Amino acid sequence: MNVASRFHVFLTSCLAVFMVLSCENPNIKTEIGRENQLETEQNAQINLEGIALMYKYKCAICHGENGVSVMKNAPNLVTTEYNMEERVAIIMYGKGTMPPQKDVLDMPTIRGLAMYIDSLK
Numbered sequence: 001m002n003v004a005s006r007f008h009v010f011l012t013s014c015l016a017v018f019m020v021l022s023c024e025n026p027n028i029k030t031e032i033g034r035e036n037q038l039e040t041e042q043n044a045q046i047n048l049e050g051i052a053l054m055y056k057y058k059c060a061i062c063h064g065e066n067g068v069s070v071m072k073n074a075p076n077l078v079t080t081e082y083n084m085e086e087r088v089a090i091i092m093y094g095k096g097t098m099p100p101q102k103d104v105l106d107m108p109t110i111r112g113l114a115m116y117i118d119s120l121k
């Protein structure tokens, strides 16, 4: 092979590589991005439903299904002034007659419950 035809082969391979690269569908990445986002939204949805159920099982007997207290001493959660961190602490360690949950529920659930209270307002 002489220098000219070697150069020709080189050019042709460059062109081939370029064509393969430019064939990659640019929409694929956005598609995957969109799917991931959808999945995250669905997970959040499922978790939120799980948390709502957990609230009904664990908290509603005292604080009421809608956060309006059904037990003497248990405060209305609809009007609670406690912020996220304080709620998390109270749910973890309990307070007064409220039972601690730190050995019963995992942290994501405890945080979820603390957040869920906002949705009752």
Ligand code: HEC
Residues within 6 Å of the ligand: 055, 058, 059, 060, 061, 062, 063, 071, 072, 073, 074, 075, 076, 077, 079, 080, 081, 082, 087, 090, 091, 095, 096, 097, 098, 099, 101, 113, 114, 117
């Ligand atoms: C046995 C009844 C009972 C159960 C079950 C219960 N709590 Fe409570 N909760 C209380 C009482 C009583 C207080 C008030 C404690 C105090 O201030 O002495 C309280 C306080 C709170 C507070 C502070 C609100 C405020 O404004 O004072 C939050 C937040 C809270 N509970 C969330 C929850 C969550 C979430 C659950 C479910 C995991 C739960 N509680 C389960 C009785 C209960």
